[in-house]
Each structure stands twice: as structure tokens, then as C-alpha cells.
Amino acid sequence: MTAAIALHRVSKSYRNGAVAPPVLRQLDLEIATGTFAVLFGRSGSGKSTLLNIIAGIDPPDAGTVRIAGTDLGTLREPALTLFRRRHIGFIFQSFNLLPTLTVAENVLLPLQLNGVVRGGADPLGARRIAALLERLGLADRHAAFPEELSGGERQRVAIARALVHQPDVVLADEPTGNLDLETGRQVITLLDDLVRDAGVTLVMATHSHEVIGRADRELQIRDGRIAAVSR
Ligand SMILES: Nc1ncnc2c1ncn2[C@@H]1O[C@H](COP(=O)(O)OP(=O)(O)OP(=O)(O)O)[C@@H](O)[C@H]1O
Ligand SMILES: [Mg+2]
Numbered sequence: 754m755t756a757a758i759a760l761h762r763v764s765k766s767y768r769n770g771a772v773a774p775p776v777l778r779q780l781d782l783e784i785a786t787g788t789f790a791v792l793f794g795r796s797g798s799g800k801s802t803l804l805n806i807i808a809g810i811d812p813p814d815a816g817t818v819r820i821a822g823t824d825l826g827t828l829r830e831p832a833l834t835l836f837r838r839r840h841i842g843f844i845f846q847s848f849n850l851l852p853t854l855t856v857a858e859n860v861l862l863p864l865q866l867n868g869v870v871r872g873g874a875d876p877l878g879a880r881r882i883a884a885l886l887e888r889l890g891l892a893d894r895h896a897a898f899p900e901e902l903s904g905g906e907r908q909r910v911a912i913a914r915a916l917v918h919q920p921d922v923v924l925a926d927e928p929t930g931n932l933d934l935e936t937g938r939q940v941i942t943l944l945d946d947l948v949r950d951a952g953v954t955l956v957m958a959t960h961s962h963e964v965i966g967r968a969d970r971e972l973q974i975r976d977g978r979i980a981a982v983s984r
Contacts, residue, residue, distance in 0.1 A: 755822040757922055757954035758784040758807055763816035764977075765802055776802045778977030779816065784956065784970070786821075786921075789948045791965045792958045794974035800958035801846060803974065804924045807956065809837050820922060838867050842915035846926040846958075848907045850899040856910050857882055857895040863918040885913045888943055890936065904931040912940060916947070923947065925957040929964065941967060 760782040766773040776799040784790050792800050805811040806818060809825045818825045820840060828836055842863075850859050860882045869878065886892055889909040899907055908931045915923060925944065929937035941964055947953040948969075956972075957964065965971055973980045 754786065756783045756819070757786040757788070757821055758782065758956070759817075759819040760807070761817045761819075763806060763813045763818060765799075765806060765811070765813050775977055777806070777813070780978050782972070782979050784954060786954055787948060787952045788970055789945060789955045789968045790957070790970040790972055791968040792956060792972045792974060793960060793965060794980075798974045799977060800974055801926050804843070804926050804956065804958060807922075808841050808843050808924050809833050810843070838863065838918070840921050842918065842920035842923040844908075844912050844915045844923070844925040844928045846930070848899070848911040850907055850910055850914075852899050854898075855895065856886070856891060856897050856899075856902070859899070859910055860885065860913045860917050863914060867918055869918065881917055882913070885917060889913055890939065905933065905936055908932060909936070909940065912943075919951070921953060923953055923955045925955065927958050927960070929959065929961060937961075938963075 760780060762779045762781060763777055764775060764779055765777040766775040780803070792803065794800055802811070806813050807820070809818070823836065825833065825836070851862070854862070861878055864878045886895060889912060891906065891909055891913070894902065894906060899910070902910065908928065912928060923944065928944070929940055932940060944955055944957070945967060948955050959965065
């Protein structure tokens, strides 16, 4: 079967002045469909960099990235953006909510961008959003603006937005970093259920040992590569 995610010899460095210390060095990684994988490693080891490359947000300097068999390097804009909108849900470490849109409008956005729904009055969009916000404990916050929310509430809106278009690959960058223990557990359970029930492939960067313990696979990033791969 085609892997959900396949990286081959992926390298990446950021230029800081004259020097470009490598962040990823010929990294290889394959993740099967329906896997919950956790990515851990010290701060600065390249977790966010790797997730951005898997998502097609950042191009690698070298190497190939395949998502469900599609080589992202062969897609030009706007095809790459369209591919990402259809297949990928990204939960950012910083929430990236649009400040001028309400909670419900922020969550609706991916459906509108995909042409699934046309406006806020669309019943399919409205039902999906209501169900998701309910599950995330935000049922009474539909009309709030991001600046009126706590950090944990913003994080949950960002999670709803990453899931609403039912992507097959979900990438989550420390999604529980801003949540209290109980809310964090609920979020992990929600994401875990998606993997078990909907066959979603989930890669989550985290420092939490509790989360790491729930995953199907543990990926440790060290010296620019996946150092320890269990299961
Ligand atoms: N846009 C950028 N420009 C220059 N350097 C960058 C950029 N993004 C990341 N880096 C550098 O690349 C390295 C890896 O960063 P990355 O954000 O991927 O780490 P991380 O593992 O996600 O860390 P954390 O646990 O703190 O989130 C770091 O040394 C960082 O300073
Ligand atoms: Mg990071």
C-alpha cells in the first residue's frame, strides 16, 4: 500500500547571514495510512520545520516529499495550494487565526476555500462546525472574535479549523502546549478518535510523555534525522 507520508533524503537549512546550519540532513521517513505518530526532540531540533515540509508549506532544499503517492515537488502553484487544502489539516504552534473573523467564520474558512460551502448559511457547513465546536467545548463561543478568547480556546478553534474539511493527513505542532491537562486530554482523544474511526494519518509534535505513550509510532528527531523509530 502507498504510504500516507514518504520522505526521501530530505534536507533543509535556513540561511542566517552567511551561515546555513542544516536543520534536516537527508532525512528518510515513511508513515503508513491510519497511523498516529508523535515527533519529539529538543527545542530547535527541527520538528516544526519537518511538519512544514510534510505540509508543503516550506519546500525542502533537496529530497522528495510524497503525500498519498503525490510528489509535492512536481506540483506548481496553484496546484500545491489546492492539494494542501484538500488533503492536509495543519494545527499550528501559533494559532494563525484571522482576527477579523469570528470563531465560526474562522472554522468555516477551509470549507469555503475548498468550495464545499459558499457562505455561513450553508446547512452542511453550519452542522459540521456546530458539531466540531461542541466536541471541543466551544459551543457557546461561535460568535466570539479570537482576541476575546483565552489561549486554550484559540488553540481549540485552530484545531476545529484544521479538521473541518476532513483531511486525510493531520499535522499538529504541539497542539496541547497551551491547554490545561484535562482539555489537553480531550483534544488528544478527539485526534486519536479521528485516526481510529476515520483512518486519518496524524503526526503530532509534542513534549508530553503522556501523549507519546498513546501513539502508534514514536519518532525522535536528532541531528537532522529520525534517530529512534519505535514500532
Ligand atoms: N524561518 C527561519 N529562519 C531561520 N531559522 C529558522 C527558521 N525557522 C526555524 N529556524 C531554525 O531552525 C531550527 C529548527 O527550528 P524548528 O522551529 O523546526 O524547531 P522545533 O523542533 O520545532 O523547536 P521547538 O520545540 O522550540 O518548537 C532552529 O535552530 C531554528 O532557529
Ligand atoms: Mg516547533
